[in-house]
Amino acid sequence: xxIPYRIEMEKRLEENPKWLPxxxxxxxxxxxxxxxxxxxxxxxxxxLRVFKFFYNAAFGSWGALSDVVVKATPLLLIGLGCGxxxxxxxxxxxxEGQFYIGAFFASLVVLVPLVxxxxxxxxxxxxxxxxxxxxxxxxxxxxxxLKAKYNVNEIITTLMLNYVAIYxxxxxxxxxxxxxxxxxxxxxxxxxxLPRLADLARKYPAFSGITLHLxxxxxxxxxxVIWLIISRSRWGYVISLxxxxxxxxxxxxxxITRNIILVMMLSGALAGLxxxxxxxxVVHRLQERISxxxxxxxxxxxxxxxxxxxxxxxxxxxxxxxxxxxxxIQPSGLSFFIxxxxxxxVISSDVLLHYKIRLVRTTxxxx
Amino acid sequence: MSFEVILRSGLSTGTILLFAAIGEILTERAGIMNxxxxxxxxxxxxxxxxxxxxxxxxxxxxxxxxxxGGILSLAHALVTIHLRADQVVSGLSLTFLGxxxxxxxxxxxxxxxxxxxxxxxxxxxxxxxxxxxxxxxxFNILVYVGYFFIPLSWYFINKTRPGMHLRAVGEKPSAxxxxxxxxxGVRYFYTFVGGCLAGLxxxxxxxxxxxxxxxxxxxxxxxxxxVALVIFAQWNPVRAAMGGYFFGMLRRFMLDLxxxxxxxxxxxxxxxxxxxxxxxQMTPFLLxxxxxxxxxxxxxxxxxxxxxxxxxxxxxxxxxL
Numbered sequence: 001x002x003i004p005y006r007i008e009m010e011k012r013l014e015e016n017p018k019w020l021p022x023x024x025x026x027x028x029x030x031x032x033x034x035x036x037x038x039x040x041x042x043x044x045x046x047x048l049r050v051f052k053f054f055y056n057a058a059f060g061s062w063g064a065l066s067d068v069v070v071k072a073t074p075l076l077l078i079g080l081g082c083g084x085x086x087x088x089x090x091x092x093x094x095x096e097g098q099f100y101i102g103a104f105f106a107s108l109v110v111l112v113p114l115v116x117x118x119x120x121x122x123x124x125x126x127x128x129x130x131x132x133x134x135x136x137x138x139x140x141x142x143x144x145x146l147k148a149k150y151n152v153n154e155i156i157t158t159l160m161l162n163y164v165a166i167y168x169x170x171x172x173x174x175x176x177x178x179x180x181x182x183x184x185x186x187x188x189x190x191x192x193x194l195p196r197l198a199d200l201a202r203k204y205p206a207f208s209g210i211t212l213h214l215x216x217x218x219x220x221x222x223x224x225v226i227w228l229i230i231s232r233s234r235w236g237y238v239i240s241l242x243x244x245x246x247x248x249x250x251x252x253x254x255x256i257t258r259n260i261i262l263v264m265m266l267s268g269a270l271a272g273l274x275x276x277x278x279x280x281x282v283v284h285r286l287q288e289r290i291s292x293x294x295x296x297x298x299x300x301x302x303x304x305x306x307x308x309x310x311x312x313x314x315x316x317x318x319x320x321x322x323x324x325x326x327x328x329i330q331p332s333g334l335s336f337f338i339x340x341x342x343x344x345x346v347i348s349s350d351v352l353l354h355y356k357i358r359l360v361r362t363t364x365x366x367x
Numbered sequence: 368m369s370f371e372v373i374l375r376s377g378l379s380t381g382t383i384l385l386f387a388a389i390g391e392i393l394t395e396r397a398g399i400m401n402x403x404x405x406x407x408x409x410x411x412x413x414x415x416x417x418x419x420x421x422x423x424x425x426x427x428x429x430x431x432x433x434x435x436g437g438i439l440s441l442a443h444a445l446v447t448i449h450l451r452a453d454q455v456v457s458g459l460s461l462t463f464l465g466x467x468x469x470x471x472x473x474x475x476x477x478x479x480x481x482x483x484x485x486x487x488x489x490x491x492x493x494x495x496x497x498x499x500x501x502x503x504x505x506f507n508i509l510v511y512v513g514y515f516f517i518p519l520s521w522y523f524i525n526k527t528r529p530g531m532h533l534r535a536v537g538e539k540p541s542a543x544x545x546x547x548x549x550x551x552g553v554r555y556f557y558t559f560v561g562g563c564l565a566g567l568x569x570x571x572x573x574x575x576x577x578x579x580x581x582x583x584x585x586x587x588x589x590x591x592x593x594v595a596l597v598i599f600a601q602w603n604p605v606r607a608a609m610g611g612y613f614f615g616m617l618r619r620f621m622l623d624l625x626x627x628x629x630x631x632x633x634x635x636x637x638x639x640x641x642x643x644x645x646x647x648q649m650t651p652f653l654l655x656x657x658x659x660x661x662x663x664x665x666x667x668x669x670x671x672x673x674x675x676x677x678x679x680x681x682x683x684x685x686x687x688l
Contacts, residue, residue, distance in 0.1 A: 039468075039471065043471065043472065091455050093459065146656075146659075146660060150660055150663050150664055151663055152656075152659050152660050152663045153595075153598055153659065153663070155402065155455065156591065156594060156595045156598065156655070156656075156659055157656050157659065159588075159591050160591070160595065160652040160653070160656050161652070161656070163588055163649070163652040164649045164652050164653060167645045167646070167648045167649045168645070168649065170645045171642055171643075171645040171646065174642050174645070175640070175642030175643075175645075176642075296459075296463070299459060300460070300463070303456055332470060332474075333466070333467045333468070333469065333470020333471040333473075333474075333582075334467070334471055335467075336463060336466055336467035336470060337463075337464065337467025337468055337470070337471055338467070339463055339467070340406075340460050340461075340462075340463030340464035340465075340466070340468075341464060341467075343456070343459070343460035343463060344442065344446065344457070344460045344461070344464060347446060347450075347452040347453065347456050347457055347460065348446050348450050348452060350450075350452060351451060354451075355451075
């Protein structure tokens, strides 16, 4: 028996209504949670209880909420960097490595040390920020250069460099700057700690134990800067042009090689800044596993936000909640699975933005 | 540290990369890039281990691993072929999905002992002097399957009619369509085959070569190395297999390098300063990059390269390849 209907896809010619991408993204998120719930129920869990726990772990108290923002901070910075590179169809999957190298370079300021002993806090932190961005940019330069000069696939190189960065950091953590043989460096002096809300607890007791640190401000500033670059500068136009039509860009006399390298470096610098913010704002030392897959979640964040800097802020907040809740949840792979499902559904729903989908009766055609 | 040990170990662990890379070659030859190999491998490894544990039969485990990889790949096929989504992003999300699913379903498998695919001698060839001992004695049966795969896949792609259809779809789908080849069907099929082989590669880890379930450390990035091997091998299964064996040997060599106190008459730095081992662990990844640079340059020189339609969705009646 043949089904008398056929699905037909037709390109959308008119501009999409503004609400459509938002609706499809939200729909994808809701559907992802539904699917995860079904999987949970299938393996014998109680999805409602788990999701309630999820909600409480992420939004149940001011402390939990501040943890969410703390986790969202590196995601925001990385998501912005990846989003910029993706605009140019440069697949920087190496934010994880750039994050680690940024953290390493920033930590050098304290570990070597590169500053005299009684330097003012603002000087130490500024230098650490610059070093973090420098480290990340350097680590973005390598795949950018290889892509631009030798047309080496940047997906693979950035991925391979992720592993290299982790081993590189391990050498210094275990070998050179180990704290009495432990797998971490000694705790940094207070001078290298980013200010936290908890620091104000003496004046405002409500802030005691609130871990929110200055890093989130870096993220917000970066979002504005990236937005300015993308939508208000000539460079932003060039980036989009190279992404959409590299041939036209080349005929227009745009130096593609230079732009590939620059964008990869900026993308890496943002991931490096995220690494700096994490070592100075959260762990206060260099250690193993400072990233819980921020680099990869950042890719999803960028994509879910449709590469829009302000949407990235919202989405990274949501993913921060997923990570915070995911820490305390069993089975441990669940938040990973939800992230994957969300991304999958988002890219599937993109088809609704580009095509109209209709059911057509095939019997009519025959008659 | 002996050459024989390194070679034999390389042939064993290289088999994992061989399966995954040949699967990815078949998929990419049809014009579909699937970067989800790592996720499909991990899911395959988990499914194989769990099934072998539950049924007590490693061969059922092997089948389950193959099926798991194949089924997961169908998600990629659906999203990229019918919904025309970006293949890079879809492949990445497939990695997430496979990894997450494997971790969720693999909860509590760590530390268990499942029945394994046995080792054996290959009849007749095992009796060859010297060669027999190096290549055909006391290997896991899957290693011999790997040997068999190399000429088979090469012959299939280059010398058979369905192989020609496969290449046509990857190079110029519109022309293939005109000749009556079912482009969508071919792409679905080879995405599925690639997924099955990635699942097989995962099963080869968990119930044959490096048995056990160690959550996401089970594959530890080998799926990505397989993807890189495909580019390095310029979409040629024989080169991919050689690359896989080479990487396997390299891994064993790195391990053995840490053993002796003296190295070529010098104090072995890796023996005396154990932290230098981290630099050894970096080398496979750095070598992958170097191999890629080298491969990309020679590909440009010889005008060899990716299948022309790789990564481009095919829409009948629209401009494009």
